[in-house]
Amino acid sequence: MLNEHKRRWFDGIVWSLSLLFAAALVNTARAESHRFAVDNAAYRTECGSCHIAYPPALLDHGAWRAIMQGLDQHFGTDASVSESTRAELSAYLAGSSSRKHSSAPTLRISDTPWFRKEHSDIAPDSWKSPTVKGAANCEACHRQASAGDYSERSVHIPR
Amino acid sequence: MNTLQRLPAGAGLMCPCNRLGLTVILLASALAVHAQAPADYLKSLDASARAAEPSFAGFSAQRGQVWFSSRHGTDWSCSTCHTGNPLTPGRHATTGRSIAPLAPAANPERLTDVAKIEKWFKRNCGDVLGRACTPVEKGDVVAYLTSLKQ
Numbered sequence: 001m002l003n004e005h006k007r008r009w010f011d012g013i014v015w016s017l018s019l020l021f022a023a024a025l026v027n028t029a030r031a032e033s034h035r036f037a038v039d040n041a042a043y044r045t046e047c048g049s050c051h052i053a054y055p056p057a058l059l060d061h062g063a064w065r066a067i068m069q070g071l072d073q074h075f076g077t078d079a080s081v082s083e084s085t086r087a088e089l090s091a092y093l094a095g096s097s098s099r100k101h102s103s104a105p106t107l108r109i110s111d112t113p114w115f116r117k118e119h120s121d122i123a124p125d126s127w128k129s130p131t132v133k134g135a136a137n138c139e140a141c142h143r144q145a146s147a148g149d150y151s152e153r154s155v156h157i158p159r
Numbered sequence: 160m161n162t163l164q165r166l167p168a169g170a171g172l173m174c175p176c177n178r179l180g181l182t183v184i185l186l187a188s189a190l191a192v193h194a195q196a197p198a199d200y201l202k203s204l205d206a207s208a209r210a211a212e213p214s215f216a217g218f219s220a221q222r223g224q225v226w227f228s229s230r231h232g233t234d235w236s237c238s239t240c241h242t243g244n245p246l247t248p249g250r251h252a253t254t255g256r257s258i259a260p261l262a263p264a265a266n267p268e269r270l271t272d273v274a275k276i277e278k279w280f281k282r283n284c285g286d287v288l289g290r291a292c293t294p295v296e297k298g299d300v301v302a303y304l305t306s307l308k309q
Contacts, residue, residue: 051254076253078285081278137255 034151040092046081047089052138052145056096058109064093067107075108110135122157131158197263197270197305204301207294215295223303226296231288237300239287246307262307270301 036055038044044053056064068090072080081089102112109115115135126132132140139145144154201218208215227245228238240258241249246265249258260266270276284292292300 049256049258050251051256072285078282080282082274131255133255134253136253140255 034149036148036150037096038148040089040096042085042088043092046085050077050079051136054109054138055148055150056093057098058112058115059097059107060099060101060105061094061097062101063105063107064097065090066105068093126157129158196273196276197301200270200273200276201298201301204294204298208298211294218295218298218302220299220302220306223299223301226299227303233287233289235287237283237287245304246309262304264307264309270304276301 036057038053038055043056047053059067067074068086071086072078106112110119119135126141127134138150141155141157142150143156144151205215205218208218226237227241228236228243230236235252239252241261245261248260250256251258259268261269263269263271280292280297284290284296
């Protein structure tokens with residue numbers, strides 16, 4: 001009888017620890033989903049001059065390929081690079097892009113369903129403030145964006 | 160058997176003093192190329208300007224300054240992003256990204272790499288003028304930027 005009681009206690013403790021462990025894993029995954037690697041020097045330099053070097057994981061392979069094929073007309077500006085640089089950047093993007101293929105392909109990260117969902121609680125006026133200028137300027141609110149950290153903790157929306 | 164054959168293969172490269180000498184020479188030439196970049200670039204622009212217009216009388220920093228701040232048929236001038244004072248940091252007109260100062264006096268890395276200068280002239284002339292810049296326009300701007308002092 002005593003043994004049965006002990007075993008129930010033991011089972012209870014094992015279950016509680018398992019649940020705590022699972023919850024910790026989910027939390028870690030959530031935090032990590034807002035951290036992105038941007039680990040190619042040429043990409044950081046070439047693509048990070050006019051805007052922050054956006055994490056390659058935010059678009060799929062097809063979108064990056066289309067962007068790299070149209071750099072001379074890149075969202076209204078000429079962003080062309082030498083052929084050797086273009087090849088290096090394309091190879092990096094091909095290996096680091098999102099594995100999920102978007103059903104509605106877009107070349108603009110801020111038009112992806114993921115981006116819209118993540119920013120659905122941002123007031124329209126916040127995007128228009130002079131220090132933000134628009135969705136291209138991640139660093140205006142994500143203060144650690146240059147280090148790939150887009151976690152809630154480092155968000156500060158300017159007023 | 161002559162002297163050369165008696166030496167172990169690669170003896171010259173193995174000598175530390177030789178390697179040090181080679182490093183010093185390479186470093187010195189790299190620095191010299193850096194220091195020479197704006198001057199050599201201006202020389203080649205000067206030759207192109209004279210070929211196009213035999214009466215060309217040289218680049219003008221003053222003309223470059225006016226051109227830098229003027230619009231040329233689009234909504235943007237150079238100063239839209241680089242500000243009217245290239246000794247200070249600029250800001251990209253659409254993305255808000257910070258841009259390091261353009262004048263070498265404020266940012267010694269500027270105008271040290273001809274390929275980089277040409278890359279940015281190609282991009283920015285297209286955006287600001289809707290065409291390529293002429294050698295005179297480029298030379299005037301480089302003359303203006305190098306004339307600025309802190």
